[in-house]
Amino acid sequence: MIEVERLTKRYGPTRAVTDVSFRVEKGEVLGFLGPNGAGKTTTMRVITGYIPPTEGTVRVAGFDVVDQPLEVKRRIGYLPETPPLYPDMVVSEYLAFVGRIKGVPRADLKNRINEVSEKCAIADVREKQTGHLSKGYRQRVGLAQAMIHNPEVLVLDEPTAGLDPKQIIETRELIKGLAGQHTVVLSTHILPEVSKTCERVVVISGGKVVAVGKPDELTRRLQGFETVLLMAEGPSGEIKERLERVGGVSLVEQHETSDGRATFEIHAAKEQDVRAELARAVVESQWKLLELRSSGMSLEDIFLKLTTEDLTEQKSEDTSQKSENGSSQT
Amino acid sequence: MRNIMAIAGKELRAYFHSPIAYLVLAIYSILCGFFFYSITATFVIESFRLQMGGGGMPPINLNEMIIRQLFQGILTVIMALGLLPVITMRLYAEEKRTGTMELLLTSPLTDLQIIIGKLLGAMGLYMVIVLLTFLDIGLLFLYGNPEPKPLIANAIGYILFGGALLSLGMWLSSFTKNQIIAFVVAFAFFLLLYVLDWVSSFSSTAVGKVVSYLALPTHFENFTKGVIDSSDLIYFLSVIVIGMFLTARSVEAMKGRP
Structure with a gap:
């Protein structure tokens, strides 16, 4: 049309x-x-x-x-x-x-x-x-x-x-x-x-x-990993350490909520469900598990990724072109 | 044709939905009425004096003494300089400011249809002004006997005079979003066209002749005498066409811009 x-x-x-x-x-x-x-x-x-x-x-x-x-x-x-x-x-x-x-x-x-x-x-x-x-x-x-x-x-x-x-x-x-x-x-x-x-x-x-x-x-296509959000009550530093040791977890980011509880954003390898393991890790350590959910990559992330990726690509192109020019001149 | 009438109708309605039409008509009828009154009163006193002096019958010609005075003098000046720019200033400037230009230019209309429609809309309001003038003049028929035929020439001249300036004013309005700027520029431009024939009083070169030929009063004068000269007709009609052409160029340029 x-x-x-x-x-x-x-x-x-x-x-x-x-x-x-x-x-x-x-x-x-x-x-x-x-x-x-x-x-x-x-x-x-x-x-x-x-x-x-x-x-x-x-x-x-x-x-x-x-x-x-x-x-x-x-x-x-x-x-x-x-x-x-x-x-x-x-x-x-x-x-x-x-x-x-x-x-x-x-x-x-x-x-x-x-x-x-x-x-x-x-x-x-x-x-x-x-x-x-x-x-x-x-x-x-x-x-x-x-x-x-x-x-x-x-x-x-x-x-x-x-x-x-x-x-x-x-x-x-x-x-x-x-x-x-x-x-x-x-x-x-x-x-x-x-x-x-x-x-x-x-x-x-x-x-x-x-x-x-x-x-x-x-x-x-653009999401390279799964994201899980977890909220728990307990000593946040220890929780973070424990979560990092769960198999398949690549990164744990800690955010404080306003009421003093800690939420964690956990990145895991693609197509691997780590939620059960995470829950067990928290509960076995006697901390209170308040929330656990998987979160897909939001369009915001995709959008930012696409629009910034484009810029970095351009930059790298520019620099490679420059280096080519440089080498031809020398 | 339907498109043209739609635009013309919209323009005319816009004048009467805003204070512009009422303001213009009120100012005009007050001023025109006053000029008419004072010219007539002067005429009456003058003719009495001539009769008392007893030097035979004075040449009493209402067309020459009153109507021509009215058209040739102050009336055309206030029209040209004061009121016509008020009518034309919004034609394009307002569309550009409110973003409705985008609506018109993405509708299945040609630029020419829009331009003719707008000019006709402005002419619509102007025709009311012409009508008001001739209401005043009509009073002369109650108390005297002016010749009706020259009046037709007067009317045609006055309509063409308005059409030419409205066409140019429309063009000047297409450059800006700001109606005040459109008014001021049109005011200055019309003033210039009005005074160009002063050149003839101090320059008799070819250039001087051309310049004074371009002046409005040069061509309006014959109409006020009740004479329709084809060269004057051609002058006013070509000014109308030139104004429309320039507007079309300006609209074309508008499209390339963000």
């Missing part, structure tokens, strides 16, 4: 995005993950036809964004980072205006407005001015605006930014519900969002794609 090939975007001398390629299949929800300033918004803006690419091609439903921008724009609903609202307009009037410029037939307009305001839970503010709405409502009016012409593709730039936890859950459900009929690309720098809503993730950092895959695949 969306094909991005070797996309590069330069703003003067600075490169916002370098050589980015990925595909999004019909009906898929793709997460676009990266730290702030990684090039997420730039890539999305190119997909929507807002800004032209410097190099490379982007096709939406087979139409090139540069050659046939109107065909592309007809098929895309776009929620920018800040919802594009006219503060003086009433919500229903605003949706009617967007519907008209997006080419919704006059006869359908009313139905479409009703439908999207129900889906996005904004029916109760329909007669309010958009400028007077809270951040959460503004965001959802922005989402409704993107869906008004029932587009095949939805491009959502940080759709849950500024929402409260309940609204975030509702919005995620809404986006998940769109999968199948709509192709969705959403960007975020909030990680749980990706694992909860997206089928596939593109991790982008410094304007380059550093990883593509399903969220759990990425977890598995």
